[in-house]
Amino acid sequence: MPRISNKAGQFGESVIRETFRLAAEHGAINLGQGYPDFPCPPELKEAAARAIHADLNQYPMTYGMPELRQAIADKTARTYEGWQVDPDTELCVTCGATEALVAVTFALLDPGDEVVMFEPWYENYQPNAILAGAIPRLVQLREPDWTFDEQELRSAFGNRTKAIVICHPNNPTGKVYSREELELIAELCQQWDVTLVVDSIYEHIHYLGQGGYLPPARIAGLEDRTITVNAMSKTYAVTGWRVGWTVAPPTLTKAIRKVHDFLTIAAPAPLQAAGVTALELPATYYDDLAIKYRERRDLLCDALEDIGFELRRPDGSYYVLADTRRLDPDRDGTRFARRLITEIGVSCVPAASFWRPEHHEAGRSKVRFAFPKRPETLRAAAELLTKLQG
Template sequence: MRQIPGAWHRTAAGAGLVGSDGSIHPTIFAEMSALAARTGAINLGQGFPDEDGPSEVLEAARDAIAQGVNQYPPGRGLPDLLDAVAEHQQRFYGLHLDPSRNALVTAGATEALAAALLGLVDGSDDEVVVFEPYYDSYAAVAALAGARLVPVPLRWPAFQPDLDELRSAVTDRTRIILVNDPHNPTGAVFSAEVRDEIVRLADRHDALIVTDEVYEHLVFDSAHVPLATLPGAWERTLTISSGGKTFSTTGWKIGWVTGPAPLVDAVLAVKQYLTYVNGSAFQPAIAAGLRLPDAFFQGIADALRVRRDLLGAGLRAAGLEVSTPAGTYFTVADAAPLGATDAAAFCRELPERAGVVAIPLTAFASPAGRGQYATLLRFAACKRVEVLEEAASRLAALR
């Protein structure tokens, strides 16, 4: 029998998915979701909404299906969505894009990230700098691309990087600085000082910047600032986003990449051999969403802020310490005041103790970095108000 390719085996093993005996381990997300289903616990672990998105977007998808938009779209994406992405970047950030050259539709942000790293990393001498804890696909894709992952820690409770540690991490070996802002899993929004330093270091070391901005419209107390808008950043920056979080359509997997044509073309060169194309009928629907009035975008942030505050109050009342997030779906809490020493073990006990599911922050960290997150948990606030109220009531049992 043909052997499993070494790159995949190294990636799976490094992610903790393959045991020393070759067995396949489920991810903590699958484990916690199964535990929620088995115990009837409220699942605040996985980051997906429990309500549908705006009716205009859903109706546009139905109309597209009825009108026969059901076959392969163009490789770059439907022109209407490419136009809408360009309009969105101009409207919110003042970026001028040629939709035929500076934009590309992808199968969600995750495919865009994978294609970007696979297309832009040159080999094993390249390094990818990330902010830890990080979205779990980052490490897997860096390994598949043959790059070395270099984490820069974000520490409780502010989760802002230490600039000296960032400067030490970015060197002439750095090919890509991978930036997730607003940040999953911590809910942090990077300061202007951090953003400026990322761009300065990228210029100094001739590195590329790849940004994951899927929570761009879920910032609570300030306007989102894409790195591509900063002086000197555009020519070396790929910006990635998607419609899943903004329009509560996470299952549609419609994402996009914007940036200089040579960088976007490098992503397309890989993307065409991954999914090729996807979601034809969903593309005009997301285009309709991107053209919704400003009141919609402000409204989704306002609604999530209410949920953030409700969840945070419930966690504090249960005896946990809380880091109030500046954006995203997520709130991080410290279970150490309740005697926790192992976040994963605490999460496995939580459904039985309180009828609620969370995710340990250690699931988002490298083996070397997990110690600093040993008692931290991530909770998702993207649920109906009544669900969060019930979760808060249940969490009171921890007292």
């Protein structure tokens, strides 16, 4: 019989993508996978079409078109005062944030290295570490505010620690890390000579107002040891375009570029060209984005609370973790999520998959809903979910 690697045997299929397929099979409203059901800005579509008709259809420069790297650097400087990125030495354009995270993991970690992660996590982080032969060291985020214990975090660092990974704003909890938390991470990274990897794909989707989101690379002590991962997907409603990037000091960027080259060669050329148009959108675009997502958040959370779910409204990202204990006497989020798809017609993701097996009880009765949807989609889903009230 054919044999698979031990690494591939250490993790399962993506629960999020499995939920997507089940929802499609049953024609359910998809509040499981985090993709918008509304169009991206029209100027992006026009820019992509122009690029294709201009025959920008061949390999671009491996680590990103110069025009796109310059646009990323310019947008970063406009958004965050004092953050100057060198587009020639500190940027690598990738096939989405997902490939960026893989390239970063392989560029940083050797077998036996340890990487600190917070739990619950976005499901890609742990498999990435396992594929690199690294050892995850997990620190729990605790309800209701999804804070962590300082001593537990300190104990996770040691001589074998090479990196720490955070999602900020966080998927699935909606947590936005505070300055004090980031400063503690900075202290530990300096003490143990550790690199911080930040998945910042939801940087513009938060509900804390001006200054509520702090880029870790702007925290003292993290400037020269942070890799920031981002992408067009969430901010510009183009999750299928697969154009992402990393921002990192030159030495780290050089390593990431080498790994990226042998993973995928380059991100799609015409979509990189369209990315220049996206990154030149005015500041009002991002203000409006946050306002509209707050409205969607409140619409869905109001409905879920009325139906009987328990939840904490997220401070960032476009997901909400909802506890089913009032609606499900078995407190089994996995079975509950399947029932929603097959009987109610709405999909969500069972949240237990965001915790390690020995901690599944922490997420056992929870499910994750995504709200990057048109208001009419969310209202239709809420109407179907009222069937849970009997």
